[in-house]
Amino acid sequence: GAGVSQSPRYKVAKRGQDVALRCDPISGHVSLFWYQQALGQGPEFLTYFQNEAQLDKSGLPSDRFFAERPEGSVSTLKIQRTQQEDSAVYLCASSPRGSSMEKLFFGSGTQLSVL
Amino acid sequence: DQQVKQNSPSLSVQEGRISILNCDYTNSMFDYFLWYKKYPAEGPTFLISISSIKDKNEDGRFTVFLNKSAKHLSLHIVPSQPGDSAVYFCAAIKYNQGGKLIFGQGTELSVKP
Numbered sequence: 418g419a420g421v422s423q424s425p426r427y428k429v430a431k432r433g434q435d436v437a438l439r440c441d442p443i444s445g446h447v448s449l450f451w452y453q454q455a456l457g458q459g460p461e462f463l464t465y466f467q468n469e470a471q472l473d474k475s476g477l478p479s480d481r482f483f484a485e486r487p488e489g490s491v492s493t494l495k496i497q498r499t500q501q502e503d504s505a506v507y508l509c510a511s512s513p514r515g516s517s518m519e520k521l522f523f524g525s526g527t528q529l530s531v532l
Numbered sequence: 533d534q535q536v537k538q539n540s541p542s543l544s545v546q547e548g549r550i551s552i553l554n555c556d557y558t559n560s561m562f563d564y565f566l567w568y569k570k571y572p573a574e575g576p577t578f579l580i581s582i583s584s585i586k587d588k589n590e591d592g593r594f595t596v597f598l599n600k601s602a603k604h605l606s607l608h609i610v611p612s613q614p615g616d617s618a619v620y621f622c623a624a625i626k627y628n629q630g631g632k633l634i635f636g637q638g639t640e641l642s643v644k645p
Binding site for chain 1: 575632
């Protein structure tokens with residue numbers, strides 16, 4: 418497809434379980450972003466990659482959150498020992514270059530529910 | 533602290549009339565402002581943007597106004613159409629912050645036929 422693809426679409430995890438969320442950006446896009454959107458709120462920045470380099474991870478809520486993009490294309494957001502407060506929609510976005518003013522192309526998100 | 537605020541959670545407008553969505557921000561260092569539109573079960577899609585050096589940007593039925601002294605921006609949709617019904621997010625960014633958009637909470641617009 419031509420857009421940003423995220424999988425799984427829905428994920429239910431038991432508290433304490435590890436989860437991995439996948440993002441396939443638009444082919445050739447240099448920049449990739451992860452955002453977290455809690456119910457009724459706007460998306461909140463988690464982390465940013467330019468190619469394989471993670472340039473900003475200031476938004477990751479704790480050291481249980483880890484993101485990687487080893488080959489500069491697909492990215493995985495991993496959450497260890499999930500907690501109920503991790504329940505949210507996790508959005509991935511990409512942009513063609515590295516300019517901060519470029520519009521972002523978002524995927525449909527992964528809705529994570531931690532029970 | 534909420535640096536970008538959308539104080540109206542919802543707005544209902546009649547088809548053909550003007551929709552005005554408002555956004556306030558607290559950080560005078562923001563360089564660029566964007567509006568994103570989100571349908572249920574989809575990711576946000578870019579709608580329109582404005583640089584901090586301008587006070588107006590227009591694209592078809594959509595116009596964004598920026599009042600820097602009041603730290604306020606607004607999105608005008610004229611005429612409103614039922615397909616415009618969605619959640620609208622205001623976002624802001626500093627030039628040296630990569631793609632670190634700061635989003636407001638969103639306003640749900642309902643355009644009634």
